[in-house]
Amino acid sequence: MTQPALCRSCLTPFPGGAPARCPACRSPRVIRHAELFDLTIAHMDCDAFYASVEKRDNPELADKPVIIGGGKRGVVSTACYIARIKGVRSAMPMFQALKLCPEAVIVRPRMAAYAEASRAIRAMMEDLTPAIEPLSMDEAFMDLTGTTRLHGAPPAVMLAKLVARMQSELGLSGSIGLSHNKFLAKVASDLDKPKGFSVIGKAETDSFLHDKPLGMIWGVGPAFQSSLEAAGLRTFADLKRWDRKDLAARFGSSGDRLWHLARGEDNRRVERNSRAKSISNETTFNTDTADTELLDGHIWRLSEKVADSCKAKGTAGRTVTLKLKRADFKLISRRTSLRDATQIADKIYRTARDLFEGEIASGPFRLIGVGLSDLCPEDQADLSGDLLDPDATRRAKAERATDKIRDRFGKDAILKGRALR
Amino acid sequence: MKISIERNALLRAVSQAQSVVERRNTIPILSNVLIEAEGDSASFRATDLDIEVVDKATAMVERAGATTVAAVTLHEIVRKLPDGAQVKLTDDGASGRLTVEAGRSNFSLATLPKEDFPVMATSEYTANFSAPAPMLRRLFDKSKFAISTEETRYYLNGVFMHVAEESGGQVLRCVATDGHRLARIDADLPDGAATMPGVIVPRKTVGELRKLLDDDDMQVAVSVSESKVRFATPEITLTSKVIDGTFPDYTRVIPAGNTRKLEVDAAEFAKAVDRVATVSSERSRAVKLVLDEDRLVLSVNAPDSGNAEEELVVAYGDEPLEIGFNAKYLLEIAGQVDKENAVFMFNSSGDPTLMREGNDTSAVYVVMPMRV
Numbered sequence: 051m052t053q054p055a056l057c058r059s060c061l062t063p064f065p066g067g068a069p070a071r072c073p074a075c076r077s078p079r080v081i082r083h084a085e086l087f088d089l090t091i092a093h094m095d096c097d098a099f100y101a102s103v104e105k106r107d108n109p110e111l112a113d114k115p116v117i118i119g120g121g122k123r124g125v126v127s128t129a130c131y132i133a134r135i136k137g138v139r140s141a142m143p144m145f146q147a148l149k150l151c152p153e154a155v156i157v158r159p160r161m162a163a164y165a166e167a168s169r170a171i172r173a174m175m176e177d178l179t180p181a182i183e184p185l186s187m188d189e190a191f192m193d194l195t196g197t198t199r200l201h202g203a204p205p206a207v208m209l210a211k212l213v214a215r216m217q218s219e220l221g222l223s224g225s226i227g228l229s230h231n232k233f234l235a236k237v238a239s240d241l242d243k244p245k246g247f248s249v250i251g252k253a254e255t256d257s258f259l260h261d262k263p264l265g266m267i268w269g270v271g272p273a274f275q276s277s278l279e280a281a282g283l284r285t286f287a288d289l290k291r292w293d294r295k296d297l298a299a300r301f302g303s304s305g306d307r308l309w310h311l312a313r314g315e316d317n318r319r320v321e322r323n324s325r326a327k328s329i330s331n332e333t334t335f336n337t338d339t340a341d342t343e344l345l346d347g348h349i350w351r352l353s354e355k356v357a358d359s360c361k362a363k364g365t366a367g368r369t370v371t372l373k374l375k376r377a378d379f380k381l382i383s384r385r386t387s388l389r390d391a392t393q394i395a396d397k398i399y400r401t402a403r404d405l406f407e408g409e410i411a412s413g414p415f416r417l418i419g420v421g422l423s424d425l426c427p428e429d430q431a432d433l434s435g436d437l438l439d440p441d442a443t444r445r446a447k448a449e450r451a452t453d454k455i456r457d458r459f460g461k462d463a464i465l466k467g468r469a470l471r
Numbered sequence: 472m473k474i475s476i477e478r479n480a481l482l483r484a485v486s487q488a489q490s491v492v493e494r495r496n497t498i499p500i501l502s503n504v505l506i507e508a509e510g511d512s513a514s515f516r517a518t519d520l521d522i523e524v525v526d527k528a529t530a531m532v533e534r535a536g537a538t539t540v541a542a543v544t545l546h547e548i549v550r551k552l553p554d555g556a557q558v559k560l561t562d563d564g565a566s567g568r569l570t571v572e573a574g575r576s577n578f579s580l581a582t583l584p585k586e587d588f589p590v591m592a593t594s595e596y597t598a599n600f601s602a603p604a605p606m607l608r609r610l611f612d613k614s615k616f617a618i619s620t621e622e623t624r625y626y627l628n629g630v631f632m633h634v635a636e637e638s639g640g641q642v643l644r645c646v647a648t649d650g651h652r653l654a655r656i657d658a659d660l661p662d663g664a665a666t667m668p669g670v671i672v673p674r675k676t677v678g679e680l681r682k683l684l685d686d687d688d689m690q691v692a693v694s695v696s697e698s699k700v701r702f703a704t705p706e707i708t709l710t711s712k713v714i715d716g717t718f719p720d721y722t723r724v725i726p727a728g729n730t731r732k733l734e735v736d737a738a739e740f741a742k743a744v745d746r747v748a749t750v751s752s753e754r755s756r757a758v759k760l761v762l763d764e765d766r767l768v769l770s771v772n773a774p775d776s777g778n779a780e781e782e783l784v785v786a787y788g789d790e791p792l793e794i795g796f797n798a799k800y801l802l803e804i805a806g807q808v809d810k811e812n813a814v815f816m817f818n819s820s821g822d823p824t825l826m827r828e829g830n831d832t833s834a835v836y837v838v839m840p841m842r843v
């Protein structure tokens with residue numbers, strides 16, 4: 051009973067411990083942990099983020115199972131907790147989700163609304179610490195080391211306050227994982243979702259990990275997991291028995307990382323603003339297609355989206371990637387590097403189109419994507435024309451002029467003919 | 472097979488072979504060199520299925536025969552043998568090994584059957600002619616820097632060798648471009664070349680060809696068909712497939728109406744460009760040229776690392792002009808000039824610029840400016 055405790059309802063800390071119900075507000079939401087006020091690395095993960103935003107903005111959806119995703123052939127990007135009870139999971143093909151939960155309401159993603167909510171949450175996190183590493187729109191690591199005096203309260207209190215603020219000011223809930231490194235913080239945030247607050251202290255790290263499956267490690271997907279299993283590695287206990295050298299020999303650079311993780315060690319820092327490495331966009335078709343005209347239209351629209359996103363971010367890229375998924379789910383990825391970085395949709399489109407030429411025969415396809423990587427600031431891009439394509443400069447100028455018109459009159463004010471294919 | 476061959480002759484033959492062999496091969500036989508011994512010579516043949524090289528060397532043939540052995544390994548061994556050593560290659564046919572003996576060194580190498588070795592099909596050549604090595608050297612050396620590496624524009628991944636009409640009659644011409652710069656090099660048309668089809672000689676072939684052209688007195692036999700090209704000296708025969716594609720119409724790329732003429736000492740110019748470019752580490756470093764009455768100011772402005780400026784005395788009589796170029800492209804083009812003066816012909820800061828050596832129009836370069 052002498053474990054430090056914190057009431058998540060009234061945010062009162064009890065360094066000397068507390069009974070099951072908070073003595074101050076009678077709430078049962080009391081967390082206790084020996085290291086509660088000493089741990090500083092946190093992971094915040096919003097609960098069913100997209101679905102929660104939708105339910106907040108449209109109260110009619112509140113009691114219904116909601117799935118966020120696009121079209122019949124798309125995949126589930128988020129399912130609310132009601133739909134999850136039926137077995138719906140993110141990344142599940144939509145037809146399968148609808149089979150499990152036919153009464154689900156499917157909502158097309160509204161990225162702009164999610165981005166706005168994400169910015170608001172981000173601003174709240176900024177009040178806690180400058181050391182924030184966002185992993186996506188709805189989750190981030192925070193390092194609160196050394197902030198206790200600043201806030202007049204230990205990290206655990208500030209984190210409980212953060213989720214309380216998210217709930218009251220934004221109507222969104224989140225789960226917190228608090229530990230002594232990023233790996234364990236991320237694992238912790240997932241332990242008691244939704245509206246969770248989990249703590250993994252140094253003392254119980256070993257016993258906690260012992261029988262946990264290695265699939266829990268962020269970055270260990272089904273493929274890596276099966277190659278681990280082939281080596282007889284299923285749990286952290288299995289992993290811990292292996293020699294450091296043997297792990298490195300068998301799994302290369304991941305081997306060393308596994309050795310550390312087996313001991314609950316992870317010395318990666320919370321990196322602020324790890325910059326985007328690529329910008330891409332893709333679409334899954336309602337029915338598989340080999341129609342070159344139709345695919346051409348998609349390549350154009352995707353290239354335009356990538357270019358728009360580059361222009362909005364003031365960035366450009368040197369490598370164009372074309373991604374195709376065949377009807378049999380085989381993924382084809384083709385890339386080429388440009389001499390000059392670009393953010394011009396026309397250039398991205400033409401390059402992707404050239405890459406597509408070589409793959410036409412591999413169709414029909416169920417998915418197509420266009421991406422730009424090897425990014426650089428826009429002032430280093432599109433600096434020179436093409437001797438063999440003198441019209442390219444003129445087309446780029448036309449694109450810039452079109453952009454200005456669209457800025458004033460809306461996205462659909464001017465469209466290319468091929469955008470309608 | 473049992474032969475004895477002088478180390479230097481063997482090294483030359485094997486090094487030509489191993490440079491054609493692709494380092495990463497999924498087909499084992501393609502890593503090998505085919506050795507064939509007959510009469511008083513041995514030939515060493517290697518291929519990557521697109522290029523085939525056969526190098527003949529004088530050898531004492533005790534027992535004629537043929538076998539194949541890993542090209543890179545054999546090359547490494549011969550390279551490490553002492554200069555002047557006599558090397559014995561023996562293949563008894565039964566053990567499946569080739570022994571390499573020199574002095575007290577003895578090696579035994581795994582072989583693959585000679586029957587498995589893919590020999591390139593012979594071709595009907597539509598044109599056969601003889602060209603002096605220095606001429607071919609100039610044609611390819613001065614154009615190869617402009618070869619594109621962009622795989623999607625595969626038809627630019629080589630030098631376009633063809634017969635062209637010039638005011639003085641027909642010429643043998645090599646053109647390469649990557650869309651940012653272009654090189655057009657002419658030479659007198661050799662007898663028998665007029666019937667030659669235009670072919671795109673791949674980058675790798677251009678590199679291999681260069682090794683045949685070091686001897687100033689050498690005459691190279693050139694054979695060309697629609698699909699293949701062959702270069703042969705008495706020792707080495709290099710056969711290559713050509714790129715199956717259409718080289719773009721480059722004639723409309725070469726500006727004819729540029730009137731603003733700059734004349735500059737080529738070596739001084741190249742050094743100055745190199746110096747000012749030092750301050751920037753960006754991949755596409757831009758050099759700005761500001762031209763005014765007989766004065767050229769070169770400058771580089773890299774906001775993160777610094778800026779540089781250098782002034783040159785030049786011959787320029789037109790209106791003031793500001794134009795930017797990629798430093799690397801400018802350096803490469805300036806580096807092609809053998810004569811004292813480089814002549815630049817500008818139009819505006821957005822149009823392609825032409826460069827030639829003095830008044831010689833047999834080597835013309837075009838470079839695209841960049842925004843500065």
